[in-house]
Amino acid sequence: MTFPGPGQGSGPRHPLPDPGQSLAQQLTRVARGDMAAFDELYDRVADQVFGVIRRVVRDAAQSEEVTQEVMLEVWRTAHRFDQARGTATAWILTLAHRRAVDRVRSVQKETERIQRTATAAIPYDTVAEEVEGSLDRERVRRCLGTLTEVQRESVLLAYYGGYSYAQVAALLDVPAGTVKTRMRDALIRLRDCLGVSA
Secondary structure, three states: OOOOOHHHHOOOOOOOOOOOOOHHHHHHHHHOOOHHHHHHHHHHHHHHHHHHHHHHHOOHHHHHHHHHHHHHHHHHHHHHOOHHHOOHHHHHHHHHHHHHHHHHHHHHHHHHHHHHHHHOOOOOHHHHHHHHHHOOHHHHHHHHOOOOHHHHHHHHHHHHOOOOHHHHHHHHOOOHHHHHHHHHHHHHHHHHHHOOOO
16 A cells, blocks of 8 residues: 655654554554555555445445545645544544545536536527428538537437437447537537528
8 A cells, every 4th residue: 555645754663563553553653654554554444445435425436436535635644533433433434534525426416417407408409490391401401411420319319319418428428518519519510501590
């Protein structure tokens, strides 16, 4: 396990600590930049930290990622541990639980943001109806040729494939917001090319 320490990891080196040494003593040494103490502390608590996080986050890969973030936080903030306020284990596992809850909230907010974008009303329907109702196929085909490849792909899937914006985003493996932007820009370009008034 390697984390950058205070002063670029140039803290004092000690022989391997006594296995019976308390976590609180190890945290004190970690706070002084002792990498050997951190390595042993990591070995002693990483599985517990992962267990707490996995119960909250559920996903194994994200739990591993959050575990690394927590252990890095332990390395950076060991000086904040106050033995008078609780045990070292409780302090570390509290950090783990807080970080896990933060990750779950962050993922939920991102999911909600994507859903809001996917279901937002997109004001291009009038342009689409005018294009489809008043212009011949050859002009449409010519104007489609003026679009970028990604714009054309999105338009063809939505208008000729009958897919919703959320489905287009899933098919192209891009965020719904990206599809919205591509479609808006493409329809503006089509409107200008076809001479449809805004």
